[in-house]
Amino acid sequence: MSAKAKRAAWEEKPTVAGQTAKGASIVVIALLILFPLYTIALTSLSSAETVQRVGGLVVWPGDGITFEAYEQMFRNPVVLRSLVVSLAVTAVGTVVSVLVSILGAYSLSKPGSFGHKTVLFSVLMMFVVFPGLIPVYLWVSALGLRDNYLAMILPMAVSAFNVVVLRAFFMSLPQELFDSARIDGAGEFRVLWQIVAPLSKAVIAVVTLFYAVAYWNSWFNAFLYLDDTSKWPLALVLRTYVVESAPLPQASGLSSAPPTLAVKMAIVMVAIVPALVIYPFVQKHFKKGVIIGAVKG
Amino acid sequence: MSTTTIESPAAAAGDAPPRAPQPKAHWLTRLRRDWPLLLMAAPMMLLVWGFWWIPTLGNVVAFQDYKPYTGGILGSRLVGFTHFQLLFSDPEFTRALVNTLSITAFQLVFYFPVPIALALLMHSLVSERLRSMLQSIVYLPYFFSWVLVIAIFQQMLGGAGLLSQTLRGAGFEGVDWMTNPDTFILLVTSQAIWKEAGFGAIIFLAALAAIDPNLYEAAAVDGAGRWRRLWHITLPGIRPVIVLLLILRLGDALNVGFEQFFLQRSAVGSQASEVFDTFVYYSGIRTGDFDYGAAAGLFKGVVGLVLILAANKAAHLLGERGVYSKS
Structure with a gap:
């Protein structure tokens, strides 16, 4: 990837007005996205006095940087526990979802096999027929999953979109590959783990990111099924403290009042950071992964 | 064979040769051959049926006088379309419908x-x-939850936000x-x-990348300026994708998202x-009128299904590839 301009010989020379307009739009777009993140990050790194004096978000650096808010946040048992819950749910959920989806998608990539049509139909129909909020709520409650961490994982464990993306990729692998593995005597599981999976790293990375982000961001299932607020994930604490600016309902004796602005912004930062960290590693695969799913879905 | 020949399967994705049809053997033979595949599909099928299709059957409560504690789904009385009749005379339901369609x-x-531009x-x-x-910058917010996005907007545009x-x-x-209706x-x-x-x-970028660059060169040689090239080559080149996404969006007209509205409902x-979707939550779960809320949800589901199928049909009629998936 070179940064060198490669304007074709037949193209007009760019006009000054055009280049200016283009440059201005790029700057504006970038600022609209980055500036809020910048002030939030800066506020989370500012001392309580600075925030008090400014009377809100801190825009100008120069008052020094302190990790005070983060220390306070990590001393807050409510936030700390919700962070652990979120990390655990995201880790367990993502592993389960990715494994189940790879296995299922591989099975779906073999047309003509026994039961193939039934399985494919069960998955594809998920794009057009939805169970609806209330039947799922009644069913998950009836299964006894109230106040169970599994209620945050199982209802969203299989995404039809992700399965279809994986399946499309598996089906695009050359058939000879499977034939030769067959001749060498490899069973389906061996073919999947030793041949297909290593070749599909890019698409598996994208699907893993999608699942991980979905689990990390999810809060509504927790809100519906977890009456015990000590089991709440970070996103739900974020909603209560930052969006609603309310104390946690029925918190177990611990101080649950919403924290100061700097600490709130520190919570926002912690909620953002995983996306920021994983994202660059996976971003380059988006176009490939997403488009294959979109075109061949 | 060496694996170097298949380094880039994605490149071949578009024009992979059709898989040779497997001869239909006796089902018992196929079962004996394919049981590992069935085993692989089992966990997915368990989750898909256990948390999608079985609850879908639970929509029957929309036709019941549902008693959560004394009756349950099996023991509650059927009342036909009573809830639906109530629904259509409920001004709150009408408002939810009007709001959804306006949005x-x-x-x-x-x-x-905007994404096209x-x-x-x-x-x-x-x-x-x-x-x-x-690209890295503009894709990023997609990975933020609605909770985060609304928290960020609140900090920028809210009463105590940066703008104020x-x-x-x-x-x-x-x-x-943030609180102005x-x-x-x-x-x-x-x-x-x-x-x-x-x-x-992303999807429009992919469509743009698929336009043959020779077309631009030929047009330029013939004297077409950049605006005429945009109008006569670029836009026609991505038109199929635009039409497709437009139709899909129309088919999805009743879906404007849930979290974004639920999170801001108390403020606005x-x-x-x-x-x-918020109507279903508030009329069903909040008040415990599960049957009534389920009726609203089922109405949305059925109308949505009809719209999606109609949209897909429309896509076929316009000569585009129909898709049943959102992209």
């Missing part, structure tokens, strides 16, 4: 073109580095965009653009922010 219509005009801008950038930097803070600092009145439709559309327009541009009030 869809508004966003078709003000949201839908963004894709055109990014595609026109000659510098590879600048382009990928801009700055205005007050300059001696003006503060403004609070009159401008709510603008607010949710800006939030949708901020969060999703960048990622939505239900008058402006009640949409289909």
Whole structure:
């Protein structure tokens, strides 16, 4: 990837007005996205006095940087526990979802096999027929999953979109590959783990990111099924403290009042950071992964 | 054989040769041959049936006088379409319907073109580095949850947010965009653009990349300027994708999202922010009228299904590839 301009010989020379307009739009777009993140990050790194004096978000650096808010946040048992819950749910959920989806998608990539049509139909129909909020709520409650961490994982464990993306990729692998593995005597599981999976790293990375982000961001299932607020994930604490600016309902004796602005912004930062960290590693695969799913879905 | 020949299966994805049809053997033979595949599909099928299709059957409560504690689904009395009749005479339901359709219509005009414009801008950038930097920035908010997006908007545009803070600092009145029902439709559309327009541009970028560059050169040689090339080559080149996504969006007209509205309902009030999905939650779960809420949900599901199938049909009629998946 070179940064060198490669304007074709037949193209007009760019006009000054055009280049200016283009440059201005790029700057504006970038600022609209980055500036809020910048002030939030800066506020989370500012001392309580600075925030008090400014009377809100801190825009100008120069008052020094302190990790005070983060220390306070990590001393807050409510936030700390919700962070652990979120990390655990995201880790367990993502592993389960990715494994189940790879296995299922591989099975779906073999047309003509026994039961193939039934399985494919069960998955594809998920794009057009939805169970609806209330039947799922009644069913998950009836299964006894109230106040169970599994209620945050199982209802969203299989995404039809992700399965279809994986399946499309598996089906695009050359058939000879499977034939030769067959001749060498490899069973389906061996073919999947030793041949297909290593070749599909890019698409598996994208699907893993999608699942991980979905689990990390999810809060509504927790809100519906977890009456015990000590089991709440970070996103739900974020909603209560930052969006609603309310104390946690029925918190177990611990101080649950919403924290100061700097600490709130520190919570926002912690909620953002995983996306920021994983994202660059996976971003380059988006176009490939997403488009294959979109075109061949 | 060596694995080097298949380094880039993605490149071949578009034109992979059709798989040779497997001869239909006796089902018992196929079962004996394919049991590992069935075993692989089993966990997925368990989850899909256990948390999607079995609950779908639970929609029967929409036709029941559902008693959660004494009757349950099996022991409650059937009441036919009573709940649906009530629904259509419920002003709150009508309001949710009107709000949902207004938001869809508004966003078709003000949201839908943004990813296209963004894709055109990014595609026109000659510098590879600048382009990928801009892509990284605009895709990013797609991975933020609605909770985060709304928290961020609150900090910027809310009553105690940065905009008000700055205005007050300059001696003006503060403004609070987050609680104003009159401008709510603008607010949710800006939030949708901020969060999703960048990622939505990916599919148009791919369509733009698929246009044959020779067309541009030939047109330029024939004297077409950059605007005529945009009008006569670029836009026709991505038209199929535009039409397809437009049709899909129409088929999805009753879906404007749930979280975004649920999260802001208490701040803005239900008058402006009640949409289909929040109506189902508040009329069903909040009040415990599960049967009534399920009826609203089922109505939405059935109308949505009809719309999607009709949209797909329309796509076929217009000569586009029909898809049953959102992309």
